[in-house]
Amino acid sequence: MKKLILVVTITITVALSKNATVQEKIVDVAVGNEDFSTLVAVLTTADLVGTLQVYGPFTVFAPTNAAFAKIDSKALSSLLEEKNKKVLANILTYHLVSGKITTTDVVAGLKKGNGMPEFG
Incomplete structure (x- = not known):
């Protein structure tokens, strides 16, 4: 399951990085792609x-x-309740990871951490 999540994460990170230009924000890219609704x-x-549109750069491992x-x-419905907003x-x-992380960085981080990504 963790490997599946990682593969999806890497794929999404690549898709976002290919679609995003310098001016575009993460939210703009997500709004423009129905797979991220x-x-x-x-x-x-x-x-x-608001945070994602103002601050950054960020790398999002976007589901x-x-x-x-x-x-x-x-479980998802429960998370969407007002009382669970902080959770x-x-x-x-x-x-979210602060800064721009490329697919190459992810692969190198996985190698460095023996399957657990380490960045920096």
């Missing part, structure tokens, strides 16, 4: 859209709609 919804719920579909629907924000920020 659930991500946009949870970023909005967690009040992270697609297909990845979100594998989460139990009751949701914590989960989402776990998928």
Whole structure:
């Protein structure tokens, strides 16, 4: 399962880096791609859209709609409740890394960390 998540993550990171120009922000790229509509919804719920549009650069290990579909629907619905906004924000920020990280960086980090990515 962890390998599947990593493969999806690398794929999404490559897709985002290929689609994003210097002027575009992460949220703009996600909004423009229907495969990230659930991500946009949870970023909005967690009040992270503004942060991602103002600060940065960030690398987002962005789950697609297909990845979100594998989460139990009751668990996801619970995370989207107002009372769980902080928990949701914590989960989402776990998928953010400050700075620009390329696919090459991810592969090198995985080698350095024996399968657990290490950056820096």
